[in-house]
Structure formats: structure tokens, C-alpha cells
Amino acid sequence: MPTLPEHTDYKPSAFVQMLDRLIGPNRFDQSRGELVVPRTLLPLPVPSQEERALQTLxxxxxxxxxxxxxxxxxxxxxxxxxxxxxxxxxxxxxxxxxxxxxxxxxxxxxxxxxxxxxxxxxxxxxxxxxxxxxxxxxxxxxxxxxxxxxxxxxxxxxxxxxxxxxxxxxxxxxxxxxxxxxxxxxxxxxxxxxxxxxxxxxxxxRDSPINLSVDKENSKVVHSVEVEEIGDFKAFCRCWRSKQFPYCDGSHTEHNAATGDNVGPLVIKRKV
Known part of the structure; x- marks a missing residue:
């Protein structure tokens, strides 16, 4: 069986080196910091530090x-x-x-x-x-x-x-x-x-858009609110605006058109 001369330097092939790094005894050796890049159809450059940071992100x-x-x-x-x-x-x-x-x-x-x-x-x-x-x-x-x-x-x-x-x-x-x-x-x-x-x-x-906490005796009821100052024209009533904000300005045209309700106008009076 032929043997190699004593002074001949043996260099393993790239395939053997890759096997040694992937599944061989040196697979846990990270001291050299080498990056193993498998060969592909089109050669790709080694990713830069910025590309690796972006990939990590x-x-x-x-x-x-x-x-x-x-x-x-x-x-x-x-x-x-x-x-x-x-x-x-x-x-x-x-x-x-x-x-x-x-x-x-x-x-x-x-x-x-x-x-x-x-x-x-x-x-x-x-x-x-x-x-x-x-x-x-x-x-x-x-x-x-x-x-x-x-x-x-x-x-x-x-x-x-x-x-x-x-x-x-x-x-x-x-x-x-x-x-x-x-x-x-x-x-x-x-x-x-x-x-x-x-x-x-x-x-x-679904919750009713109408403020049911304020009762309405009939469909033609007119709400009347007495306030200290006539400028305090907002009040808590039955309309959806009163439920959401929770005060309305007395105009129920939009409320009636949006909900099908029939709330009368809110009358504001100065408290005597």
C-alpha cells in the first residue's frame, strides 16, 4: 500500500473541512470566528455587519x-x-x-x-x-x-x-x-x-344609541330644563349625544334622523 512521504503536507479538501466544521469534532470551536457559507448556484458575498444587524432586527x-x-x-x-x-x-x-x-x-x-x-x-x-x-x-x-x-x-x-x-x-x-x-x-x-x-x-x-336612562312618556314629549344661567344651554337628556358626550344642546333633529326616535326639542328656561 503506497504511503505519503514523511515531508508531504496533507491539506484536506474544502468538502472535508466543511464536514469537520459542521458535524466533526470542531463544530463547537468558535475561536477562529469563521463563517461557513455553503456554495450556491450564484456566488453571494459574505453579508456585512450592517446586513447582519438588520437581519437580527x-x-x-x-x-x-x-x-x-x-x-x-x-x-x-x-x-x-x-x-x-x-x-x-x-x-x-x-x-x-x-x-x-x-x-x-x-x-x-x-x-x-x-x-x-x-x-x-x-x-x-x-x-x-x-x-x-x-x-x-x-x-x-x-x-x-x-x-x-x-x-x-x-x-x-x-x-x-x-x-x-x-x-x-x-x-x-x-x-x-x-x-x-x-x-x-x-x-x-x-x-x-x-x-x-x-x-x-x-x-x-348592541347597546341602544338612545339614552334610555332618561325616560320618555310618549313620542311627543318636550323636555324642559331650568338652569341658573341662560348660557348653560347644555343638558343631560335622552338623545345619543347626551349619552356620548354626555350633554346635548337641545336640538334633536340629527338624533331623530339617525336613530328613528322622536324626541322633542329641549326647552331651556331660567330658574325663577
Whole structure:
């Protein structure tokens, strides 16, 4: 069997060196600080320090959470705009009396509400999933399962323990398949669970826009309020403006047109 001369320097091939660095005894040796770049079809330069820093930033949980929040905000705004276009007058009176201002206001309020909910949902889900994945060191369906359960439970916890359990169970239904790891599907599932827990999505469960804490004996009642100064023309009454602000200025034309109510004008008198 031929042998190499004693003075011959043996140099292993590049393939042997790579095997030694990847699966050989030197795989844990980081003293030389060498970066192993596998050969590809097109040779790529070694990433610079700035590129590696940018890659580290994009892989961080903070960046993923912020990106998911922004994307969720946009998706929620579009979803709210879409639902408002299908049902723009669920709390209004005769649709024939609607004005463009009322329609745009309803669309804006619906879009803003959905955008906030979806933004918070994306922030929570992406942050929890990234944290779980970092802690477990694995990327599988259990990361989405755990994060979905935690997200649904935290969202429903504001309405009580029962709502938290329902929210967690609702998210679990959406994450039983691999395709449910997609953010949009998870966002839809958690949003449905959130809205059902609060009971505001169904028209018959919505709060009335009318301030029902102020009774009205009949449809033609005229409210009369006595004040110390005639300049104090705002009062607490039955209209939606009084419920929201919570004072109105006595003009109920917009309230009656928007809600179908028939509240009379608010008469202001100086207290004798």
C-alpha cells in the first residue's frame, strides 16, 4: 500500500473541512470566528455587519409584533369599511333619510373600531408566538397553538373567566390545521371570538344609541330644563349625544334622523 512521504503536507479538501466544521469534532470551536457559507448556484458575498444587524432586527420579537400590529390595523380598517358598506344603517332609521355625512361617519367609526381591535390582536399574537418560539427553540404548530390560546384567553379575560375560557377555546378551533398558522386566519378567529364574547357584533345585542336612562312618556314629549344661567344651554337628556358626550344642546333633529326616535326639542328656561 503506497504511503505519503514523511515531508508531504496533507491539506484536506474544502468538502472535508466543511464536514469537520459542521458535524466533526470542531463544530463547537468558535475561536477562529469563521463563517461557513455553503456554495450556491450564484456566488453571494459574505453579508456585512450592517446586513447582519438588520437581519437580527427583523428577526426580533419587537419588530414582528410591530409589523403584525400595523398589518392588523390596516386589515381591520379595510374589514370595517367592507362591513359598513354591507350594513351601514343597523342603528339608523329609514335608509331613505340617510345623508352622505351619516354614511361616512358610520364607515369611519366602524373602520376605526375594527382597526384598533385587529391591531391589538396582531400585536398580542405575534409577540406571544415569537416569545414562545424563542423559549422552545422550535418552529412548529404548537407555537401557534399556545399563542392562540393565550391570546384568546387574555382578550376574553376582560369580560370574565368564562369569556376567557370561551375565547381560548374559540382560538383553539382555528389552529387545529397547519394552514391556520397564517396570520390572517388567526386574526379572523380571534376577532370573532373577541366580538362574540363582548356581544357587540350582533345587532340585537348592541347597546341602544338612545339614552334610555332618561325616560320618555310618549313620542311627543318636550323636555324642559331650568338652569341658573341662560348660557348653560347644555343638558343631560335622552338623545345619543347626551349619552356620548354626555350633554346635548337641545336640538334633536340629527338624533331623530339617525336613530328613528322622536324626541322633542329641549326647552331651556331660567330658574325663577
Amino acid at each position: 427583523t428577526e426580533s420579537c419587537l419588530f414582528k409584533s410591530a409589523l403584525a400590529s400595523v398589518m392588523g390595523f390596516g386589515v381591520g380598517a379595510l374589514f370595517g369599511l367592507f362591513t359598513a358598506s354591507l350594513d351601514p344603517a343597523h342603528t339608523l332609521g329609514d335608509p331613505a333619510q340617510l345623508t352622505a355625512r351619516q354614511v361616512f361617519r358610520e364607515m369611519g367609526q366602524r373602520s376605526w373600531s375594527y382597526a384598533k381591535n385587529f391591531g391589538v390582536l396582531g400585536l398580542m399574537f405575534a409577540g406571544i408566538e415569537c416569545t414562545v418560539e424563542t423559549h422552545r427553540g422550535k418552529s412548529d404548530i404548537f407555537n401557534g397553538t399556545i399563542s392562540g390560546l393565550v391570546t384568546g384567553g387574555l382578550i376574553g379575560l376582560r369580560a370574565g373567566v368564562k369569556a376567557a375560557a370561551l375565547g381560548a377555546a374559540g382560538d383553539l378551533v382555528w389552529i387545529m390545521e397547519d394552514f391556520c398558522r397564517d396570520f390572517a386566519v388567526f386574526a379572523m378567529g380571534a376577532a370573532v371570538g373577541y366580538l362574540l364574547c363582548y356581544g357587540k357584533v350582533l345587532p340585537w345585542k
